[in-house]
Amino acid sequence: MTVLQVEGLGVRYGELVALDQVSWSVAAGELLGIIGPNGAGKSSCYDAVTAMVSHAGRVHLRGEDVTDVPSHRLPERGLKRAFQQNAFFHELSVLDNMLAVMHDSAGSSLLSSTFTPWQAARRRAQSIAQARSVLERFGVGPEYHDRLPTAIPYGTQRMLSVALAHGAGAQVLLLDEPGAGLGGEDMDRLTRLLHALKRDGLALVVIEHHMDLIMAVADRIVVLDQGRCIAIGTPAQVQRDPAVLEAYLGRAA
Ligand SMILES: Nc1ncnc2c1ncn2[C@@H]1O[C@H](COP(=O)(O)OP(=O)(O)OP(=O)(O)O)[C@@H](O)[C@H]1O
Numbered sequence: 001m002t003v004l005q006v007e008g009l010g011v012r013y014g015e016l017v018a019l020d021q022v023s024w025s026v027a028a029g030e031l032l033g034i035i036g037p038n039g040a041g042k043s044s045c046y047d048a049v050t051a052m053v054s055h056a057g058r059v060h061l062r063g064e065d066v067t068d069v070p071s072h073r074l075p076e077r078g079l080k081r082a083f084q085q086n087a088f089f090h091e092l093s094v095l096d097n098m099l100a101v102m103h104d105s106a107g108s109s110l111l112s113s114t115f116t117p118w119q120a121a122r123r124r125a126q127s128i129a130q131a132r133s134v135l136e137r138f139g140v141g142p143e144y145h146d147r148l149p150t151a152i153p154y155g156t157q158r159m160l161s162v163a164l165a166h167g168a169g170a171q172v173l174l175l176d177e178p179g180a181g182l183g184g185e186d187m188d189r190l191t192r193l194l195h196a197l198k199r200d201g202l203a204l205v206v207i208e209h210h211m212d213l214i215m216a217v218a219d220r221i222v223v224l225d226q227g228r229c230i231a232i233g234t235p236a237q238v239q240r241d242p243a244v245l246e247a248y249l250g251r252a253a
């Protein structure tokens with residue numbers, strides 16, 4: 001079942017056409033990869049989908065046209081995004097970062113004032129248990145929960161970014177270079193996480209420069225170059241597509 005569908009996306013920054021007539025869709029349990037050289041328009045694609053820039057084209061979430069839904073109202077509909085750079089509340093512990101994003105999505109701040117103290121305490125204990133379990137599911141072990149995000153290993157910071165984007169739940173998760181700066185062991189962890197999220201039925205869109213990673217986890221791949229979609233297909237199909245080889249190799253040669 002298609003969860004997110006974008007049609008004819010276009011983004012301009014003044015004279016520069018960052019994205020032009022780009023269309024794709026992603027289904028539950030599917031991972032759509034987005035690749036392309038630097039500046040190809042990959043992050044702009046997410047900016048358009050999440051209404052962070054003015055854009056052409058339409059966005060449908062579970063069949064509903066959400067093109068005009070403001071950015072901050074999309075997470076509550078299950079569309080969530082992680083940014084290319086790690087984005088944490090730097091002064092909060094890892095656990096409190098997770099509680100903050102979960103609290104945000106639950107919108108429980110108004111409700112909680114109507115609870116008796118013991119109800120509020122029980123609710124808080126439940127939230128903490130849930131936050132810890134989400135963190136662990138995303139590979140952020142309990143030994144890190146009470147530390148500041150910047151005081152944990154870089155590989156675990158990247159996992160934390162994905163965990164925070166997901167928060168208490170998501171139907172579509174847009175990840176922007178989750179593997180940036182990762183090597184060996186950390187890359188394997190990320191690969192396993194992405195497979196697990198797919199199995200859980202999440203619709204995933206992953207921008208990535210690491211070809212090994214994206215070829216291993218993607219069901220289909222969109223290739224962007226200079227704002228245009230130059231290929232779309234399975235990893236095997238795009239790998240032998242002459243236009244893709246030209247975009248990656250032709251210009252570097
Ligand atoms: N806010 C902005 N103002 C002006 N130009 C921008 C802005 N954001 C992006 N661009 C330009 O739009 C084009 C596409 O940028 P975008 O960030 O979408 O590329 P990308 O494929 O994500 O690249 P990278 O792999 O380097 O992250 C680039 O030429 C970039 O310089």
Ligand SMILES: [Mg+2]
Nearest residue numbers: 042043044084
């Ligand atoms: Mg980018």
